[in-house]
Structures are given as structure tokens and as C-alpha cells.
Amino acid sequence: MNAPVSTNVGLSSAQAAARLRRDGPNALPAPHRRSLLRIALRVVAEPMVLLLVLASTVYFALGDAGEAAMLAGSVVVVIGMTLYQEQRAEHALEALRQLGSPRAHVVRDGVPRVIAARDVVVGDAILLDEGDRVPADASLIDGVALQADESLLTGESAPVDKEPGGATMHAHTLVVRGHGRAVVTAIGADTAVGRIGASLRELRPEPTQLQRQMRGVVLLFALLGLASCLFMTIVYGMTRGDWPGAVLAGITLAIANIPEEFPVVLTVFLAAGAWRLAQQHALVRRSAAIETLGAVTVLCTDKTGTLTRNRMAVATLVPGTSASAGGAKDALLRLAALACPAVSHDPMDLALKEATAQMDDAVLPHVHEYPLSRALHVTGHVWTLGSDERLLACKGAPEAVATLCRLSGAERQSAHASAAALAASGLRVLAVASARLRSGAPDALPASLEAANLQWEGLVAFADPLRDGVPExxxxxxxxxxxxxxxxGDHAETARSIACEAGLDASRTRAGSDLDEASADELAQIAQHTQVFARVRPEQKLRLVQSLKQRGEIVGMTGDGVNDAPALMAAHVGIAMGERGTDVAREAASIVLLDDDFVTIVRTIGQGRTIYDNIRRAMRYILAVHVPITGLALLPLFVGSPLLLLPLHVVFLELIIDPACAFVFEREPPEPDVMQRPPRGLHARLLSLREMLHSLSTGLAMLGVVAAVYLLTERQDLAEGQVRALTFSALVAGNLSLIVLYRTGNTLVETLRSRNPAFWAVAASSLVLLMLVTFLPALAPYFQFAPPPWPLWLIALALPTVIAAWLHLLQPGHAPPAPTRSFELG
Structure with missing residues (x-):
């Protein structure tokens, strides 16, 4: 049995750790994840692997056991590489799932903490606030105006009132109003949701638009490969009468044409790219956001905590009386602190509590709370002073508090002037008011703050400095x-001051109320020419986002509250705050900032552009590199020579192509101008017609070099195995040269100097393996090679490299801009 737990103290860290070990994590049965065996079976079913197995079988049938065994071994290598790439992507996605897990506010060792929801244990004291997802089944101990959306369980959309004293808060339901404290009674599979949630295991993520496009491209190339395979087999067999050789020729051509790298590129790049963004404190919840980041044209950002540090400190106190002594300021500070809830994560509440922490004040019994509402930006708390007196302390927007206090015209003008002067200095300003109430039954309390006889006490100003690096x-x-x-939502003068510090144009600052009054056309004009909006409500953010979208802008939107969810979902890229954001905002967004920093948003845009650029580089390389391989497989058909490329040769080439796609291009650094060029169009796809033709022409140029090496060496007094070895060596050199051609850098020197250890590892290992299979007597026969003269071998390596350098010179800006033509890949 678990001992009762005080919700004020909560469990100790040791108790929580022991219960976590005993009961396991607070998590539903994990969604279906691919096991290593399942991944291996899927890999074995890939067309390329099946073709390699078929080729090995043909060799066995022809009595060439050595060639068959070598080809079978290559199948194992290909499967091993694919498994590694798939597992790498799987691990990256799992790490992202862990980062994106829901959070919970608990009391541990008497201190409020934010922990991963999976670490919540039975007996934990949890704190619930508007916008929170309940992390586990819990019994509500106390709360104020608390309502929960339980539609996940009941299907009823209407919120359910929750009364303290034992009401059950169900895991995964949403707190839509109020706040409270509860004690966890069940976790994981033992919760109400857990008992009926087995179907969650079968959920599958929907493919992105880019993935759907790639499926179409793979299908197209697969059909072309099948057609060319049949053509090669029939023509070769009919013209030469060698049907086993014809089957091998057809299989080789099919392997050369299968674009299995396309899905590998998308899987690895999107998973690894999302992981890289997470390392930059930006958690990508939907991979489609990576595709959209580079297209963002307008970024709508909050001020507090995003542009600023969100670490408030009391900066100035302006008592409402004529007295200026420290006692009046201390009294004002005490009243402001009493207007805060006992447990709060609001930065100004924390600043007030910190400012009064050293004051030797008695703890007053709490009686009642007047929560903040949409109509009234003021909150109040009632405390018992003695046997016959209560104190109502409230704080909020100066104009709202001035109205509640019924200030005279002169008093109101003076208060507003003081607030405006403080706000113009970049300070956040709250007004404080109080009322003395007679003790009695709770029903004797004022029904609302409007009904209380509030007295103006003064202004409290808070400093929230700009984050480092925001202007840059x-x-x-x-x-x-x-x-x-x-x-x-701040005062216009506060917004204007911070905007000027950040480098924004604050000359046309507009109020949120202007958006309500504007027509659609007027709103479009306001959105086009205004950079700073003050006193903005969440519904006004949504209208602004919709207006910007109608003008053709690609909108990124930040938010943290429950009511920000519609605007986050409406934006092309919704960005939720990870530290102070509600779970609802995090779920609505496609990206979650783990540090709530505006600098991270801009850095993420640059990273997103780089990831997209690198995907395009890899795709262009794939198109180019398959041209010389396919051409060399077809060449014997037209010149009447023996087969040059065998299945084992193509496997060797794939051992270069796959790492190049999965590792080299994925690690390419950004272009120097990645953040100096305009955003690409949202609907621009990977490759335009011009880029496709450029890639194919580059591949044709490399095919011409390799074919020239073959034709020239064939005229020399060389054995057939030497000619094949020299031609294949030229093809490998051309492959490596194409990698260099599509890497980052406007010149060859820039490209080779740009840091990418993966490229040098692939290049060095490829050349070493090439030397072994070419010159080592134990391996060369399997490839039907004979060691060629060293000078000719070096020339065969040098020619494709020289041509690639020449092509690089012809394309000084070889990383073309985003495609704009209507005829595009995908």
C-alpha cells in the first residue's frame, strides 16, 4: 500500500524513483514499431535484393559456384547496409518521440517541477492548469472553476465540471478551464484510457506530400527499368543466342535502373534532419514542416519569452498615494504578491514572489480566487486578515483596474500617463488594487470584481530584457x-520599445482592436504594412494568419496558449513554445521550440533550407549517376562486345551510391547564401525540368568519358579482363566525381575544402576496395578483372576527374535556385 501523500510536499525523489522502478513508466503500450526481423524481411523483399538473388541462382545454374557465392555474399552486405540505415532512422525517430513526450507539473520534495509525463508515478501530487493534458488518472484534491474536456473517453464535446474532494481526472483528458491539484491513482495501461487504448498500437503516420511524390517517381523508374530489362534480355538473346547471358544482362540493367536510393534519401534525411533540428532546440513533430520551413515568407512571433528572456524582475514601483517612502512601496509590493495564486508558473507572479521572499510576513489563509477572464484582464485573491476582516488583492491591465476602481477623470489620466511612461521604457506594467472585506460566509463575498469596492494602490513595472542575438x-x-x-498582448508602448530594440519597424504599431474593426481588404493592407501589433488576442492572431495566407504568404506562427491552437494549426508552420507552452499548443504545432528562443526559430529556417537543399543534391546525384551505369550496361548491345557490367559490379557501385546518399549529402554544410536568398515557392517540387536535364546531361558527359576509356583501351593490346577493369575503374572514378560535382561550394576548391568527413571516408574506402578487386589475385577473378598496367589505370581514374572539374567550372553557381517550372520531378 502507498502511504498518503501531502499535495503540498508531494513524494520525495527517492520515493518516486522506487515507484517508477516498481510500476514502470507512465506510458500506454508503445505504438507498433518495426523489429529488426521485420525490417530485414522488408529489405529482402526489395526488388534489387530479389534481382541479386535471381542473378546468384543463374550463376549456380551455369556452374559458376564462385561467382554465385560472391554475389550471395554481396546480398548480405546490401541487406546489412540497408538495415543499418533503417535502424539509424528508427533510432532518430524514437529519440524524437522521447523528446516530444507530454510533460507534467508535479510537486517533488516540496518543490513544483516539470517532468516527462512517462515519469509520473502513483501517489504523485500533480498541478493542473488551463491547457494541460492530465498525465494520469488522478483524484482531484482542490481546484478553482476546473473543467475538463473528456471527449476522448465519452465522445461528449461539452466540458465537464470537476469538483474538489475526489472527482476523477482521467489521463489524456484536457483541462479547459481553471486550475487545481490532484493525486495520481493509476498510470499507463491501468488508466481508463489505457484499458481501452489497444487500438493505438495500430496507428500509422500518414506519408508526407514529398514521400507520395517520391513513390510516384520510384514507380515510374521501376517500370522503365523493367521495360529496359525485358528489352535487353530479348534483344541480347535473339542476336547472340546466349539466353543465360541475356538473363544476366537483363538483371544487371534492371539493378542499374532501380532507384532504390530515392526512398532511402527521404527516410534518412527527414529523420536525421529532424534529429539535427532537435539538437538545435527545435523539435519537429511533423516531417512536412521540414519541407515547408524553407518557404516561409512571414514569421509571426510573440514577444514575451520569444524575443525577450521571460525572466521578469520587479523594476519599478509607483504607489498610488502621495507618499513616496519605502513603506508605501513595500505595501504595494505585498499587495501585488497577494494577488498571485499560491502556485504559479507566470513569470510576473514568480518575480513578485521572489521580490517578497525576504519579507517577514505571516502566511495568510486563502479564501477565494477571482480568475482571469477574456472579458476582464484582472485576477484577484481573497485572504483572511483576522477574525473579522478579509483582504481582496487584485492585479491586471492598468486600464481594466482603473475602470474597476472607478477613478475620476484626472486620476485615470494620471494613472494612464504613468503606465504609458513606464511602458515606453520597455517595462511590463500591472496595476494593483485592494479592498477590505468583512468576514462571513463565502457567499458574502462580492460576486465579481466589478462588485467590489476596489481602491487604486499603484503600478508595478517589470523588466524583461531582449534575448541575446535577437537583433542579429x-x-x-x-x-x-x-x-x-x-x-x-502587451501595451503598445511596451511592444514598440521592444520592437525597436529587436530591429523591427515600430512606426506603424497597431492595436488588436484594429483587426476586429477592419474589413477583409483593410486587414490585408494592415497585415502587409505593419510589423508590430499590441493588445492582440488569440482569435485576432488567427484572423491575421488567414489574411496573410490569402495574400499568398507562407506563414510561420508562434504560440503557447490553448487559444493559440487555431492560429498554430492555420499557419503553414505552427511553432509552439516548449518551456511555457500548453500541451494543446504543442499538439497543434508542427514544431516545438525547446528553449522558446526567437534566435532558434531563425536558425531552424536556415537548417530547414539546408536539409531541403541536401535532399535536392542527393536526388540530382542519383539521376546523374544512373546514366553512366545504365549506358555501360547497354553499350555491349550496340558494339557487339561481351558484357562489361555484371551484377557484382553494380553491387560494388551501390556500395558507393548508398553511403553517398545516406551520409555524404546528408552531412553537407549549408551554402554560404542559404539565408541571403528569397524563400522558395511552397508548391515548388524537388527538381525542375531544367535541373533534371542538367543532371541527365552531366550523367551523359560522364558516360561519354567512361565509354571513351573502354573504346580506347579495347584498341590496345590488352586482355578482356584488363579492358573491363580499366572501364570499371573509370566508372567508379566518375561516380566519385559526380559526388563532388553536387556537393556544396561554388568552386571546386570551395567544395573540396568544405568540411565533410563522410565524403573522404567514402572516397578513400571506395578507392581502396577498387584497388583490391582490380589487382588482388584472390578477388579479381570474381569480377572478371585482370590487373591492368598502372599508368593506364591511373589515366582511367584521372579522365573522369578532369571532366568533372571542367563541368564544375562551367557551372560556377552549380546549386541552382529552387524550381519554378511547372514540369517538375514528382
Whole structure:
């Protein structure tokens, strides 16, 4: 049995750790994940592997056991490499799932903490606030105006009132109003959701638009490969009468044409790219966001905590009386602190508690709370002072508190002038009011703050400095063609001051109310020419996002509250705050900032552009590299020579192509101008017609070099095995040269100097293996090679390299801009 737990103290760290070991993590049965065996079976069913097995079988039938065994061994190598790549992507996705797990607010060792929901244990005291997902089944101990959306369980959309004293808060339901404390009674599979959630194991993520496009491309190339395979087999067999050789020729051509690298590139790049972004404190919840990041033209950002540090400190106190002594300021500070809830994560509440922490004040019994509402930006708390007196302390927006206090015209003007002066200095300003109440039954309390006889006590101003690097990040965004718009609920003068510090144009600051009053056309004009909006509500953010989208802008939107969810979902890229954001905002967003920093957003845009650029580089390389391989497989058909390429040769080439796609291009550094060029179009696909033709022509040029090496060496007094070895060596050199051609860098020197250890590892290992299979007597016969003269071998390696360098010179800006033609790959 678990001992009762105080919700004020909670479990100790040792108790929580012991219960976690005993009961396991607070998690539903994991969604279906591919085991190593399942991945291996899928790999074995790949067309390329099946073709290699078929080729090995043909060799056995022809009595060439050595060639068959070598080819069978290559099948194992190919499967091993694919398994490694798949597992690498799987591990990256699992790490991202762990980062993206829901959070829970608990009390441990008497201190409120934020932990992963999976670490919640039975007996934990949890704190629930508006916008939170309940992490586990729990019994509600106390709460204020708490309502929960239990539609996940009941299907009823109406929120359910939750009364303290034992009401059950069900795991995964949503707190839509109020706040409270509860004690966990069940976790994981023992919760109500866990008992009926077995179907969650069968959920599958939907493929992205880019993945659907690639499936179409793979299908197209597969059909072309099958057709060319049949053509090669029939023509070869009919013209030469060698049907076993014809089957091998057809299989070789099919292997050369199968574009199995396309899905590998997308799987590895999107998974590894998302992991890289997570390392930059940006958790990608939907891989489609990576595709969209580079296209963002407008970035709508919050001020507090995103542009600023969100670490408030009390900066200035302005008592409402004529007294200026420290006692009046201390009294104002005490009242402001009493207007805060006992447990709060609000930065201004934390600042007030920190400012009064050293004051030797008695703890007052709490009586009642007047929560913040959409209509009234003021909150209040009632405390018992003595046997016959209570104190109502409230704080909120200065204009709202001034109205509640019924200030005279002169008093109101003076208060507003003081608030405006403080806000103009970049300070966040709250007004404080109080009322003395007679003790009695709770029903004797004022029904609302409007009904209380509140007295104006003064203003409290808070400093929230700009984050380091924000002005530079705004400048970077502007250079990248991304317009930054600041949306804040703060006073206009506060917004204007911070905007100027950040480098935004605050000359046309508009209020959120202007958006309500504007027509659709007027709103479009406001959105086009305004960078700073103050006193903005969540529904106004949504309208602004919709207006920007109608103008053809690609919108990135930040948010943290429950009511921000519609705007986050409406934006092309929703960005939720990870530290202070609600679970609802995190679920609605496609990216979660783990540090809530604007600098991270801009850095993420640059990273997203780089990932997309590298995917395009890999795709262009794949198109180019298959041309010389296919051409060399077809060449004997037209010149009447023996087969040059055998299945084992193509496998060797794939051992270069696959790592190049999965590792070399994925690790390519960004182009120097990645944040100096305008965003690509949202609907622009990977490769335009011009880029496809460029890649194919580059591949044809490399085919011409390899064919020239073959024709020239065939005229020399060389054995057939030497000619094949020299031609294949030229093909390998051409393959490596194509990698260099599509790497980052506008010149060959820049490309070779750009840091990418994976390229040098692939190049060095390829050349070493090439030397072994060419010159080592134990291996050369399996490839039907004979050691060629060293000078000719070096020339065969050098010619493709020289041609690639020449092609590089012809294309000084070889990384073309994003495609704009309507005829595109995919």
C-alpha cells in the first residue's frame, strides 16, 4: 500500500524513483514499431535484393559456384547496409518521440517541477492548469472553476465540471478551464484510457506530400527499368543466342535502373534532419514542416519569452498615494504578491514572489480566487486578515483596474500617463488594487470584481530584457526574405520599445482592436504594412494568419496558449513554445521550440533550407549517376562486345551510391547564401525540368568519358579482363566525381575544402576496395578483372576527374535556385 501523500510536499525523489522502478513508466503500450526481423524481411523483399538473388541462382545454374557465392555474399552486405540505415532512422525517430513526450507539473520534495509525463508515478501530487493534458488518472484534491474536456473517453464535446474532494481526472483528458491539484491513482495501461487504448498500437503516420511524390517517381523508374530489362534480355538473346547471358544482362540493367536510393534519401534525411533540428532546440513533430520551413515568407512571433528572456524582475514601483517612502512601496509590493495564486508558473507572479521572499510576513489563509477572464484582464485573491476582516488583492491591465476602481477623470489620466511612461521604457506594467472585506460566509463575498469596492494602490513595472542575438536574428530573417511580425498582448508602448530594440519597424504599431474593426481588404493592407501589433488576442492572431495566407504568404506562427491552437494549426508552420507552452499548443504545432528562443526559430529556417537543399543534391546525384551505369550496361548491345557490367559490379557501385546518399549529402554544410536568398515557392517540387536535364546531361558527359576509356583501351593490346577493369575503374572514378560535382561550394576548391568527413571516408574506402578487386589475385577473378598496367589505370581514374572539374567550372553557381517550372520531378 502507498502511504498518503501531502499535495503540498508531494513524494520525495527517492520515493518516486522506487515507484517508477516498481510500476514502470507512465506510458500506454508503445505504438507498433518495426523489429529488426521485420525490417530485414522488408529489405529482402526489395526488388534489387530479389534481382541479386535471381542473378546468384543463374550463376549456380551455369556452374559458376564462385561467382554465385560472391554475389550471395554481396546480398548480405546490401541487406546489412540497408538495415543499418533503417535502424539509424528508427533510432532518430524514437529519440524524437522521447523528446516530444507530454510533460507534467508535479510537486517533488516540496518543490513544483516539470517532468516527462512517462515519469509520473502513483501517489504523485500533480498541478493542473488551463491547457494541460492530465498525465494520469488522478483524484482531484482542490481546484478553482476546473473543467475538463473528456471527449476522448465519452465522445461528449461539452466540458465537464470537476469538483474538489475526489472527482476523477482521467489521463489524456484536457483541462479547459481553471486550475487545481490532484493525486495520481493509476498510470499507463491501468488508466481508463489505457484499458481501452489497444487500438493505438495500430496507428500509422500518414506519408508526407514529398514521400507520395517520391513513390510516384520510384514507380515510374521501376517500370522503365523493367521495360529496359525485358528489352535487353530479348534483344541480347535473339542476336547472340546466349539466353543465360541475356538473363544476366537483363538483371544487371534492371539493378542499374532501380532507384532504390530515392526512398532511402527521404527516410534518412527527414529523420536525421529532424534529429539535427532537435539538437538545435527545435523539435519537429511533423516531417512536412521540414519541407515547408524553407518557404516561409512571414514569421509571426510573440514577444514575451520569444524575443525577450521571460525572466521578469520587479523594476519599478509607483504607489498610488502621495507618499513616496519605502513603506508605501513595500505595501504595494505585498499587495501585488497577494494577488498571485499560491502556485504559479507566470513569470510576473514568480518575480513578485521572489521580490517578497525576504519579507517577514505571516502566511495568510486563502479564501477565494477571482480568475482571469477574456472579458476582464484582472485576477484577484481573497485572504483572511483576522477574525473579522478579509483582504481582496487584485492585479491586471492598468486600464481594466482603473475602470474597476472607478477613478475620476484626472486620476485615470494620471494613472494612464504613468503606465504609458513606464511602458515606453520597455517595462511590463500591472496595476494593483485592494479592498477590505468583512468576514462571513463565502457567499458574502462580492460576486465579481466589478462588485467590489476596489481602491487604486499603484503600478508595478517589470523588466524583461531582449534575448541575446535577437537583433542579429531579425536581420538574418530580413536578409532571407522573411518578414517578421511581432504579436503581443502587451501595451503598445511596451511592444514598440521592444520592437525597436529587436530591429523591427515600430512606426506603424497597431492595436488588436484594429483587426476586429477592419474589413477583409483593410486587414490585408494592415497585415502587409505593419510589423508590430499590441493588445492582440488569440482569435485576432488567427484572423491575421488567414489574411496573410490569402495574400499568398507562407506563414510561420508562434504560440503557447490553448487559444493559440487555431492560429498554430492555420499557419503553414505552427511553432509552439516548449518551456511555457500548453500541451494543446504543442499538439497543434508542427514544431516545438525547446528553449522558446526567437534566435532558434531563425536558425531552424536556415537548417530547414539546408536539409531541403541536401535532399535536392542527393536526388540530382542519383539521376546523374544512373546514366553512366545504365549506358555501360547497354553499350555491349550496340558494339557487339561481351558484357562489361555484371551484377557484382553494380553491387560494388551501390556500395558507393548508398553511403553517398545516406551520409555524404546528408552531412553537407549549408551554402554560404542559404539565408541571403528569397524563400522558395511552397508548391515548388524537388527538381525542375531544367535541373533534371542538367543532371541527365552531366550523367551523359560522364558516360561519354567512361565509354571513351573502354573504346580506347579495347584498341590496345590488352586482355578482356584488363579492358573491363580499366572501364570499371573509370566508372567508379566518375561516380566519385559526380559526388563532388553536387556537393556544396561554388568552386571546386570551395567544395573540396568544405568540411565533410563522410565524403573522404567514402572516397578513400571506395578507392581502396577498387584497388583490391582490380589487382588482388584472390578477388579479381570474381569480377572478371585482370590487373591492368598502372599508368593506364591511373589515366582511367584521372579522365573522369578532369571532366568533372571542367563541368564544375562551367557551372560556377552549380546549386541552382529552387524550381519554378511547372514540369517538375514528382
Amino acid at each position: 536574428a531579425v536581420a538574418d530573417a530580413r536578409a532571407a526574405g522573411v518578414r517578421v511580425i511581432m504579436l503581443t
